[in-house]
Amino acid sequence: MVTIIKTSHSIRSILNYNENKVKAGVADCIGVGNYPVDVDKISDAMKLSRFTKRLELNENTKRNSVHISLNFDPSENHTKEKLIAIADTYMEKIGFGKQPYLVYQHYDAGHPHIHVVSINIEKDGKRIDLHHLGMRKSEPARKEIEEIFGLVKAEGRKKKEEFNLKPISMGKVLYGKIESKKALTNVLNQVLNEYKYSSLPELNAVLKQYNVLADRGSENSKVFLANGLVYRILDQQGKPIGVPIKASDFYFKPTLKFLREKFKENEIRRPFEKSRVKNTIDLALLREQVLSVNELAKMLEKEGIHTVFRRNSEGLLYGITYIDYTTKNVFNGSSLGKQYSAKAIEERCGFMIAGEEKRNQMYEKLPSIEFLIDKLEDQKNLLSIPDLVKVLDMLMHAEYSQDYIPNQLKNKRKKKQRRI
Incomplete structure (x- = not known):
């Protein structure tokens, strides 16, 4: 089972989202928690009223609503009674067992899943802390529920994630x-x-x-x-x-x-959310096969990051945006740092192409080792043994050393001025 928790400042929008799914015929409200009537007798007005009256007890809390989805393996086919029991157990274990909540079963995805809608204001007006709710309470609850109900475990399984959005037809x-x-x-x-x-x-x-x-x-x-x-x-x-x-x-x-x-x-984003995108870009640019910004975009796509290029009427690149489908974050290039802006990325890709072409041109001008050896063969009778060893050493010496630093990049030590 995989759990996803979203918090919001508007219970109305969360409720409308699920009710619109019901009206579209792709969802059902299958259960209620701590409501005065059963699910088959509850009206839309009663669903909302129960939440809003509780929220009036603490109007200072901005993030007062939670929208939780419990997702199951495609091979699982649970009855509505079992889904309700799972939802009730989960809400109890994360500290929302006494809160009003609604349970919706959705049918518009390739795997079975339910949505739970609730609020974090208790009947005495106190607020349930939502900070790190997933890490502190949801994860332990998920593992227990997998054991209790015999569910397919989320951990230790290979998952094929579909990062591409499905556009409107x-x-x-x-x-x-x-x-x-x-x-x-x-x-x-x-x-x-x-x-x-x-x-x-x-x-x-x-x-x-x-x-x-x-x-x-x-x-x-x-x-x-x-x-x-x-x-x-x-x-x-x-x-x-x-x-x-x-x-x-x-x-x-x-x-x-x-x-x-x-x-x-x-x-304000978490450091991990930005660093994931930045590190993915940097690693991709270290690979030799990246030859253009379009090829870079293809490599990022494999890591779940979609790249949007903004070009003017002449086709010149003036903006770049990264969409991380894994963390659901969107970053304009310059917001990650100057080196991730459109101009910098184009220069970084261009530098690699120019460097590759320069190396190729240099190697084309150099005579081959075979040619030099042939020449050496012709002259071997004229060379002494020590001279021959020196020439062979030059031929076999590495062309490139990782320790080599160009003069221009070396830090020159400043001469200390003597005190008079």
């Missing part, structure tokens, strides 16, 4: 406002809540993989001047198509104000 999207809005809602629900981005270009780098664009319009447009935002569907060539939809028209309000709050939250 444009053939299935009707370009009227209703169908377009439904398609956009599904994408925005996933991307806005799962990925970490700190600017609009970083967000759009992910959205464009789904053929979606968050658009402020031109600087003189009404949308831009009013601090507005619209979402557009893109065709296969990346051009807007259909009717744009205002951000305020979506139920979870992904407006520019909402995004700016997300930008601030996501500005």
